[in-house]
Amino acid sequence: FAYGSDGDRLAGKHMMLAVTAAGPEEAYAHEGYQNFPLRAFLTPLEQTAHLCRMHFSAPYVLYSSLKAPSEGTLELHVDGYRKLIRAIRDNRYSFSDAEKMDVIGFDNLPIREEA
Numbered sequence: 001f002a003y004g005s006d007g008d009r010l011a012g013k014h015m016m017l018a019v020t021a022a023g024p025e026e027a028y029a030h031e032g033y034q035n036f037p038l039r040a041f042l043t044p045l046e047q048t049a050h051l052c053r054m055h056f057s058a059p060y061v062l063y064s065s066l067k068a069p070s071e072g073t074l075e076l077h078v079d080g081y082r083k084l085i086r087a088i089r090d091n092r093y094s095f096s097d098a099e100k101m102d103v104i105g106f107d108n109l110p111i112r113e114e115a
Contacts, residue, residue, distance in 0.1 A: 004110035011053035014095055016082065017042065019103075028063070039102050058101040062086055073106075079108025087111040 012076040017019060021028065038061060039046075049056040060081060061092070068074040087093035097110035104110065 008053070012055070014055045015045070015049040015052075015058040015070065016098075017045065017059040019059045020062045022066050023063065033053040037102065055099070057095055058098045060105045061097075061103040061105055063105075067085050076106045079086065080109060084109055090114075 019042070023032075023034060026032050027034045028036065030036065034041075038059070042059060045075045047097070051115065062068060062073070064073070064075045068077060083106075084093065084104075091113045092114065094110040094112055098104060101108070101110070
């Protein structure tokens with residue numbers, strides 16, 4: 001169905017994840033306490049997309065998710081996710097720009113302005 005000699009049902013489609021990380025952004029670096037960038041933890045899913053001949057887009061990430069409600073970033077994240085979904089629906093999300101990014105968040109969404 002999805003991959004193998006005749007599997008092509010997902011070929012050319014985009015896989016995008018929405019991810020929450022309890023730790024702060026700086027924790028997800030080689031010098032941070034997680035020892036790896038966040039994308040490294042997503043490698044098995046990226047490989048699955050590759051096997052299915054899909055495009056693996058930069059994930060939408062909320063860092064410091066446990067503190068987000070008290071730090072006032074939760075609503076910004078939720079609003080950004082709504083904008084993201086609407087942009088994809090309305091064909092205004094720039095997957096090509098997102099491919100150049102490691103992760104995206106509410107403050108750097110690659111959305112094209114309406115014509």
